[in-house]
Amino acid sequence: MGDLHQPAKKEHPISTPAGFAEVLRRHRRAARLTLERLAEVSGVSARTLSDMERGRSKGPQHRTVTALADALGLADADRRQLVELAREGRLRDRWARPSGLCELPRSVEDFTGRAAGLAWTGELLRAGDAPGAAGVGLITGSAGLGKTTLAVRAAHALRPDFPGGVFFLDLFGMSAHPLPADEALGLLLRALGVADQQIPGDVAGCASLYRSLLRVRRVLVVLDNAAFEEQVRPLLPGGGAGRALVTSRRLLAGLEGVRRLALGPLPPAEATELLTGILKERGASDDGPAVGGLARLCGGLPLALRIAGNRLVSRPGWNAADLAARLADEERRLEQLSAGDLKVATAFGLSYEQLAASTRRVFRRLALVPGRTFDAALAAVAGGTSIGEAWDALDELVDLGLLHDSTSGRYRFHDLVRLFARDRLQQEESAAERDALTVAMTSWLLRTATTAGRWFEPGYGDPGHAAPDAAELSSAEEADRWLRVNADNWLGALRHAAGTGRFAVVLDCTESMDWFSDRWMHAPHWYEVFTLGVEAAAALDDPARQAENLNMLAWVHLMSRDDPETTLLHTAQAMDLATRSGATTQIALAHHHAGGALRRLGRLDEAIASETRAAAIHKTNGDIDRYCHCLGALATCLRDAGHHAEAMERYLDLLALLDDDRPGVTPSVAAIVRPIALARVGECLALLGNRAEAVVKLTEAIGLMERVQLPVPQARSLETLAALLAEEDRTGESRHAYARAAEVYEAVGDAEASRRCRDLADA
Known part of the structure; x- marks a missing residue:
């Protein structure tokens, strides 16, 4: 019972270990020394001692602490405690202040364009700490596209969002000896304030410590010029507050949990703007079109634009037109894109040296491909290899940014990379x-x-x-x-x-x-x-084959060049050569193409006669396919001559012939002739006053034309249909048909017809 009257024990919170300031102050008071007296005895200034005891200096240097311990007469455990507390304070102090390691490079003042890329990095790196989100952005692209410049620019802009620091590390991905992951981790840990003796001796331990720091500290790490996944993976945050931005010429397809940005060349307007910004230093204005032309020759490659601009800035006597004239020579363009230690060819060469020997061979030989794009089959021919090996080489080239691919399985060079490949071919073969x-x-x-x-x-x-x-x-x-x-x-x-x-x-x-x-x-x-x-x-x-090609050339002038006079010149030559060589098919074709030209010129009687002769020869030769073409052309001549009913009968006869298996019309020929003949029936019906039936026939014909890919006749039939629908007061359908005709005309490159139909659709 007496215990009940005892005062309750006072509970104390769990105490935290005393810090350096508190321990120093306790020892000074125990020694009955004032700050001034301790300063006098130890040789440490009173101001410094005051900062230590107030906690403003948490980790004084070892020699300072030793002097204080001697002055205070500390020994054994007390001495060791004071020294250890000072060491821990130095570590904490180092973590809390910038180390000067892995400092971010300066950003170029004339940075231009890449607005979408900057917005992408800002959105990614400012994003909240979603569960499991690693906060890693990967910027890829070929040499010279400005990946590092973009990353540095973004990092400078985002510095206020990362109070823990913004760090930059070059991983030397294109060198013969990329920076090993353990060395990279050591540099980053030191930059984050970890003392050498606190850095684990193995990669796994370093990576774990590194991730733990990035989890709680709001820092941004820019990992530039990465070589491969194994190098980068230990350097990425595992979630939390830290963020990383990686650049690489390789796609690093094996990296998981990263967001990707693939850089391409600058569009023409931004390329010209960048070059103009660099040239402002000259203090003289260059001709606008000349600057634009120079930018085009640089292919939108920021490195090439920088070199061209720097060359002009360093040579006041030159102008943009002078340098553009030099770059116009493809044989010397790469040589001219050099300014001091900046060389486009050197940048490409670093990537080239990364390739396997077999891939280098495929790469340089692809420079001989005549066109702008190619597939794996042509790459195999160029490289003298199997299709499977060609796929492997193309994958490696795309991975390093030396080729661009597409979903259709086609590949292409950047213009300057093609010139580099051609140079390698000339040097090595x-x-x-x-x-x-x-x-x-x-x-x-x-x-x-x-x-x-x-x-x-x-x-x-x-x-x-x-x-x-x-x-x-x-x-x-x-x-x-x-x-x-x-x-x-x-x-x-x-x-x-x-x-x-x-x-x-x-x-x-x-x-x-x-x-x-x-x-x-x-x-x-x-x-x-x-x-x-x-x-x-x-x-x-060979006169017979010359006549054959002259007839085809006559067709070109008739169909796509709308030049009937030249068509007649070619058919006359073809007729003479074919007659001398007895090539009856070419005689008939000359009559046929001449008939088309005569119809265009309004010489309809002559056109009807020419088409009649052509049809007769083909029928005699048993060439039913070409006979069908001539029947259709003859009917068109009759239509233009005002014989609408007779023309329609001929078209209907042609359709019946196409539907009859006995004459043996080739299915592929019938597939082309049928929709055209059907459309002509529709036109004749309209001319005969039966617009409703004409609309039905034209609509059916247009569908068939789209199916067999006949865009030119399709566009013309759509325009005819639109006019008929307007006459029938079916305004909405008419506008739709005009709009569709405008699209098809535009697709085949007939801008004038496209504008005409677009205007009618909007009327």
Whole structure:
């Protein structure tokens, strides 16, 4: 009971260990010394002692602490305690203040563009601490695109958001010896204030300590020029307050939990703006168009723009036009893009040296590809390797930014990278090797193009006819796509073959395009293709084949150039050559194309006579496919001559012929002729006053044209349909048809017709 009357024990909170200031003050008082007296005895100033006891100086140097311990007469445990508390204070003090290590480089004052990239980094790095979010941004792209410049610019702009510090570390990813992860971690830990003796001796321990610091400290670490995933992975935060921004020429596809930004060249306006900003230092204005032209020659590559600008700034006597004239020479462009230690070729060379020997060979040989894009099949031919090995090489080149790829499986160079590849080819392979490679590549392209073109000849590939000799083109659809996407490649090969006197190969290719050209009549290159064919046949002194190519050239002037007078000149030449050589098919074709030109010129009686003669010859020859073409053309002449009912009867006869299996019209030919004939029936019905039925026929024809990809006739039929719908007061449908016609005209490059239809759609 007595215990109940005892006063309750007072509970104390758990005490924290005394700090250096408190322990020093206790020892001074125990020694009965004033600050001034301790200062006098120890040799440490009274001001410094006051800062220590007030906690303003938590970690004095070891020699200072030793002097104080001697003055206070401390020994053994008391002495060790004071020394240890001072050491811990020094560590905490180091963590709390900037170390000067891994300092962020300066940002260039004339930084231009990349607004989307800056916004991306700001959004990513300012984002809240979502659970599991690592807060890592990866900026990739080829040499010279300004990845580091963008990262540094963003880091400077974001510095206020990171009170714990902003740090920068070059990982030397393109050197022969990239910075090892353990060394990188050591540098970063020291920058974060960790003393050498506190840094673990293994990578796993360093990475764990590093992540623990970034989890609680709001810091941004810029990891520049990363080499590979294994180097970067230990340097990334594991979540929490810290953020990281990584740049690399490689895609680093194996990194998980990062957000990616792929840089491309600057658009023309931003490239010109950057160059203009650099040139402000000259104090003289350069001609605007000349600066824009110089920017275009730099291909939107910030490094090239910087070099060009620096060269002009350092040479006041030059102007932009002078330097542009030097860069216009492709053979010397890379040589000219050099200013001091800045060289575009050197930047590309660092990436080139990272490649396997087999990939370097593929890379430099791809410089000989005639067109702007290519696929793995052509890369295999260029590299003299298998398709599988070509895929591997292309993947490596894309990974390092030396090639750009697309979802369609096509690859392309940046213009300056192509020049670098060509330079490597000239330096590393002999002229004989280059010539042999060019012949092999052009031969493959022309052989494939010729096979692809023949897919559209009547009967080709059918049972009983010759089978395709290019296994990779197993259908007309594949052949069509190959010819379209590789047009600049096989056309370049055709030019080379013509220039080196391989005229028989040229003729095989041009003649194979006869039927395919009907499917792609708006393509801009047919004039050159068939002109090369005419010249090759003349060089071989083959009048029949010269007549054939002249007829195709006449077709080009009639269909895409709208030049009937020149068409008549070519058909007259073709008629003479075909007559002398007995080439009846070419005689008929000359009559047919002449009929089209005469119709355009309003000489309708002559046009009807020419088409009638052409139809008769084809019928006699048993060429039903070409006979169908002539029947349709004859009906069109009758329509234009005002014989609308007779014209419609001829079109209906043609449609009946196409639907009859007995004459043997080739399905691919029928697929093209049928929608055109159907559209002409619609036009005749309209001329005869039956607009409602005309709308039905035209609508059906337009659908068929879209299915078989006949954009030019489709656009014209849409325009005709739109006018009929307007006459029927179906205004909304009319506007829709005009708008669709405008789109198709625009797609085939007829800007004037597109504007006309657009205006009518908006009226």
